[in-house]
Amino acid sequence: MQLNLKTFLERTESYLPQNAIVSRQADGKLFRYHYADYCRRTRQLASALAGLGVKPGDKVATLGWNTYRHMELYFAVPCLGAILHTVNIRLTDEHIAYIMNHAEDVVLFVDPDLLPTMERVAPSVRSLRHIIVMDDRPAPLGDCDYESFLATGDPDFAFPELDENSPCGMCFTSATTGDPKGVVYTQRGLYLHTLALCLRDVLAISEHDTVLPVVPMFHANSWGLPYAAVAVGATIVLPGPHPTAADILDLIEAERGTFCAAAVTIGVELYAQLKKKPRDISSLRGLMLGGSATPEALMKRFHNEYGVPILTAWGATEAAPLATITHVRRSVFEAGPEERIKVRVRQGIPVPGVELKVLDDCGKPVPRDDGHPGEVHVRGPWIATEYYRDTRSRAGFVDGWWRSGDIATQGSDGSIHLIDRAKDLVKSGGEWISSVDLENELAACPGVREAAVVAMPDARWQERPVAFVVPVQDSDELDPAHLSAWLARRFVKWWIPDRFVFVPALPKSGVGKVDKRSLRERAATLAP
Amino acid sequence: MQLNLKTFLERTESYLPQNAIVSRQADGKLFRYHYADYCRRTRQLASALAGLGVKPGDKVATLGWNTYRHMELYFAVPCLGAILHTVNIRLTDEHIAYIMNHAEDVVLFVDPDLLPTMERVAPSVRSLRHIIVMDDRPAPLGDCDYESFLATGDPDFAFPELDENSPCGMCFTSATTGDPKGVVYTQRGLYLHTLALCLRDVLAISEHDTVLPVVPMFHANSWGLPYAAVAVGATIVLPGPHPTAADILDLIEAERGTFCAAAVTIGVELYAQLKKKPRDISSLRGLMLGGSATPEALMKRFHNEYGVPILTAWGATEAAPLATITHVRRSVFEAGPEERIKVRVRQGIPVPGVELKVLDDCGKPVPRDDGHPGEVHVRGPWIATEYYRDTRSRAGFVDGWWRSGDIATQGSDGSIHLIDRAKDLVKSGGEWISSVDLENELAACPGVREAAVVAMPDARWQERPVAFVVPVQDSDELDPAHLSAWLARRFVKWWIPDRFVFVPALPKSGVGKVDKRSLRERAATLAP
Incomplete structure (x- = not known):
């Protein structure tokens, strides 16, 4: 039995097809369907891609927001055996051209409002054979629109059984100097990462959740939430193109969101927006903030004023992205909210499956006294061991461990406290x-x-x-x-x-x- | 990165060593230590076994109750690369001799009160080289006692990195006719089974739990709870030798147990005992009953009188053992307790990773109308694909699927309802x-x-x-x-x-x- 992402899709299709996927559209209206439709369309999409000549190992790029069509691509491409390459829409034209050429993308799915970018970039991407616009009407660029393309597929398409070590996803991370570096994910890696997110002591994603991934789907798999949500059949709410803090809060209130994940900078904006115009966010069981350290002050405000705990995790594109998670031990939990916050501002302990070490300049583990900074190294079944066809792999990885470049201290409980990027110290x-x-x-x-x-x-x-x-x-x-x-x-x-x-x-x-x-x-x- | 059980032990040792393992002893007193001690002694035990000449692939048998020493063997033997063979203490002498010879066990760990069995059986087990009595003083039989043996090991012993497909566990299941059939578990299989148990939508085992595995450790890995508890660092309470319903209830009350797992017959006894002598079992978030179907009446009594939900799962020795779990969907959960019970009496849906089909006599899937019985077939990363060196494998497995011999109907939601063993229909x-x-x-x-x-x-x-x-x-x-x-x-x-x-x-x-x-x-x- 190979560990394949399709196992999750097929289980939800067969046993938990009832929950909704809600997607905010460009006009602000909500598109809404259920997993039964989602799974059928995802099979149809995979079939259409096969019809287009996409073969196992081919790279299919996306340039898009968090939408239901992007969600369909998240499973259709990997389950076909191809590689989903999510292109960061915020990169420069030059970098987009570089990564698409380096990945050798053959098909691109692009959101209508991002067409101007592709008009400039597409001509320089030598491998690109097809452009499909994620819309339901023809666009000035591209072969055809998404819905016309989908109609060419078979909704009963059977996904192949794949070797679990097959590559299935790809994302580029910005480098301190030079071009972005590519990271490739395997079926096995994302399968195990997905299970990890659903563990009760990690993010505890459940069928009972209404998950709002605000973190972009073009950024480190949207922290794995699309895969986790599908795996358990959770309701999912996608904020669509150009979401503002007000849009996100309106969605949480209207859809009774239980779990939201966003960059810390968005967390800052959400709080400011709540002060301007109050909303009922009492349905939230957790707000996961990442990308940088969450200020304790912001954490206290969300906790004291709205009863919303902030979840802190640490990871990176290289780690699919989750490597550590704050864990509030039972004894600390029972000691009360003040004690919990002291733990929640830290980046926590490795997710089950991940191994971690904090090494000083001589390569020796730092003492667990929170007084000695060192670089965080991790390894695990979903953590990269190289950059895609890149000589910078030699500097980034040592004996199967990824050198994160993040500087942390380690406390007596083993949890890490990030103090800086190596280059920012x-x-x-x-x-x-x-x-x-x-x-x-x-x-x-x-x-x-x-x-x-x-x-x-x-x-x-x-x-x-x-x-x-x-x-x-x-x-x-x-x-x-x-x-x-x-x-x-x-x-x-x-x-x-x-x-x-x-x-x-x-x-x-x-x-x-x-x-x-x-x-x-x-x-x-x-x-x- | 190979999926090895040691990853879980090492994570708990390093980051969550604070919780207790409590073990009821023969005299009724409680032995109590913490994961830090548990992990140190487990390394020491593995080292002592290596010193005894136990090599990767060797079978180490246990004949014992649910105790802390048995818990140490649960990790020490697999993490050394050897195979833990848990012998069912309730089998006949003849069957114990058969399975120990068939497995070719080389070392046996036996509880003191079970020595009479081994006095009769050991002479006929040709492969057996060492007997160690799980006690702290010399016994009439055996090489030495457990504590003296442990003292020969190194508490800093480093576990080897193992191929994830290495066998690491073994258990025999009784056959309708003839000798018991052996099932072998791999590192990979038990690793994934362990993660599955800790998913929020499966058993949700957490560091915050106090787990009471009443189901014997000689029976299908005690349903995987020892592995799951160690993986998340949960407090664990072991009921020791010959536990009565009164003993179990006393433990739940005294240790504030949150999760208890036992055979349905024990569930019946627990209820009867509660009626005789009330205890505070309000700490329990779930009582998992299995081995046979839980009567709805018992479920209602526990729910209405004690506020304790009964969790129903289905599986077998061949499935490590968990294959399906009752899942109360959000919509059903919100519909109230009566609706929940209607779902909880059913055996539920496949655990993530497991695939299931219910086939009629012609090998066709039954309709999802709860009116047509069929045999349940399952496959998955932790489900056996053969019996150990046994020609009955041909009848028990078809194309990688295990034929369970259990007859069920399937409802419109896909959940199964067991109606009989094939032979009991x-x-x-x-x-x-x-x-x-x-x-x-x-x-x-x-x-x-x-x-x-x-x-x-x-x-x-x-x-x-x-x-x-x-x-x-x-x-x-x-x-x-x-x-x-x-x-x-x-x-x-x-x-x-x-x-x-x-x-x-x-x-x-x-x-x-x-x-x-x-x-x-x-x-x-x-x-x-």
């Missing part, structure tokens, strides 16, 4: 300063909406921290002295940034993370 | 009668403690049902006319048994199931 006078810890404390300061800390060169200390601070609108009480005093309550003097720069917004990368590289460039110009 | 005038349905209805009749229905030969109808009924003590209101009238409220006339035989107890097999073979023999003598 501020080293002042030979000692490390955690930009993440400073950012969290700044975010907790009344009047601060967001903050980012980076290093600027310093003649005496090599590096010194600079804080970029986004004030809450109409907040005029902020000044550097006030912020210094705020931080001094908690940190030693040499951790306090030398400069506080007030900005209207932080630059963000294609996946919604703060773009620290550009901040560092700006900080360098501030150096005395 | 009553066929009257060419039509089937479900002994299980009749037994459940009889068990719901006031004054009835237990009932079993079997076929007796009949000249006109080929077979007719006979009911063996155990009255509640001091109940004198039962007579055949009363019972016929009780059943006539629900069943057509030709389903009503021709004879009702009152007995003080039902004969039980080695695994606590009603011995229908002997009842059939007795029924045959009643035929007119």
Whole structure:
């Protein structure tokens, strides 16, 4: 018996076809159907792809939002034996062309509003044979629209049995320098990752859930939620194109969402939007935030004002993406909400199946005292062991372990606490300063909406921290002295940034993370 | 990355070593230690076994109750690469000798009170080289006691990395005729079975649980609970030698058990004992009963009087053992307790990863109308595809599917409802009668403690049902006319048994199931 993703689809089709998949459309209206329809159309789509000549191992690219058609592709392509390559819509044209050429994509599914990108990029993708527009009417570009294409398939198509080590998914991760690096997922890897997400002590995804994956489907498998939701037949609500914080909250309220997953930056916006216009989000059993560390202040606000626990996980494109999860032990849980938050701000312990080590500069495990930072290394059945046809694999992987480039300390309970990306760590006078810890404390300061800390060169200390601070609108009480005093309550003097720069917004990368590289460039110009 | 059971042990050792393992001893006192000790001793035990010359693939047998030492063997033997062969202590001497010879066991671990069995059997087991008594003082038989043996090992022993297809466990299942049949489990199979048990929509075993596996560790891996409990670091309470219903209830009350698993016959005894002497069992979130169908009446009593839901699963030694689980869909759950019970009396839907079909005599899937019985076939990553060196494999498996010999109908939701063992089905005038349905209805009749229905030969109808009924003590209101009238409220006339035989107890097999073979023999003598 090979571990194949189709096993999950077929079980839900046969035993749990009743729940809905709801998808917000470009006009704001909700499209709604049930798993029975979803599974039938997914088979039909796989059949249509086979009819188009897509063979096992071929790459089928998507450039799209979180929609029900994208959900159909999530299973149709892998279950056919082909490889689903989810292209990040926020990359530059140059990078999109690079990754599509590197992957050798043969078919592309594209959302109508993203056609302008493909008009520019498609001509330079040498391998591309077909473009299908995810719409129900003809578009200026592309072979045909999705619905016409689907109609060419057989809804009773039988999925093949595949070797579990067959590649079935692909995603590129941005590199510090140079082109994005490709990661390939196997049937086996995603099968096991899916089971892990549904464990009660991980995300506990259940048929009783209404899951809202706000994290994009073009970003690390939308954290695996589409696979997990289908595996248990959970209701799924997709936010569609260009969702705003208001759209997301409206969906949670209207559909009684129980589990939502988004980038921390979206979490910040959700809270701000809730303050502007209250909604009933009492159905939420968990809000999973990731991509960067969730500020403790935000966590407390969601918990105290809305009764919503924030779930913290850690992972990456290389890890499919889940590697660790906060686990609140029974004894801590019973000790009360304050104690739970202390655990929830940490990135937690490895998901069952994953092995982890935190190594210092000499490659030795750091002591479990939260005082010694090291780089997090992980391995496991769904964690990459190389980049796709890329010489940078040699630097990124050691003996089957992935070197994450993330710097963490480890506590006495073994849980990790991420303090920085290796490249973002501020080293002042030979000692490390955690930009993440400073950012969290700044975010907790009344009047601060967001903050980012980076290093600027310093003649005496090599590096010194600079804080970029986004004030809450109409907040005029902020000044550097006030912020210094705020931080001094908690940190030693040499951790306090030398400069506080007030900005209207932080630059963000294609996946919604703060773009620290550009901040560092700006900080360098501030150096005395 | 190979799927190895050691991954679970090492994760719990490193990140969740704080919970307790509690084990009831022969004198009734509780032994108590923590996972940190458990993991250290398990490594030491594996090391001691290696020192004894146990090699990968060697069979290490156990003849024992549910104790902490047996728990240590559950991981030490597989993680060393050897095969844990759990011998059913309730088998005849002849069958124990047969299976130990067939398995070629080289080492045996035996509980002190079971030594008399081994005194009789051991001389005829040709492969057996060492006997170790699970005690802390020397015994009349055996090489040495467990604690002295353990002391020869290294508590820092490193487990080897094993091919995931390596055999790691073995259990024999009783056959209708002839010797027991052996089933071999692999690292991969038990790894995936363990994950399945911890899924929120299966048994949802969690670190927050206090698990009481009453189902014997010599019977189908104690339904996989020892592996699942260790994988998530759950508190575990082991009932030790000769546990009575009173012992089990005392443990649930004292240790605040959250999840208990036992044979249906034990469930009946637990209820009777609760009526005699009330205990606080409010900590229980679930009581899993199996081995046979749970009578609806018992389910309602536990639910209405104690607020404890009964979980129904279906499986067998061949399925490691879990193949299906009752799943109460969200819509049914919200419809209320009455609707939930209607689902919970059924055996449910396949556990994620398992595939199932119910086939009629012609090998065609039965319609989903609950009106057409068929034999349940299953396959999956942890389900056997053969018996160990046994020509009966040919009859038991077809194209990788295991033929269970269990007869079920399938409902419109796909869930199965077991109506009989193939050999227990009553066929009257060419039509089937479900002994299980009749037994459940009889068990719901006031004054009835237990009932079993079997076929007796009949000249006109080929077979007719006979009911063996155990009255509640001091109940004198039962007579055949009363019972016929009780059943006539629900069943057509030709389903009503021709004879009702009152007995003080039902004969039980080695695994606590009603011995229908002997009842059939007795029924045959009643035929007119």
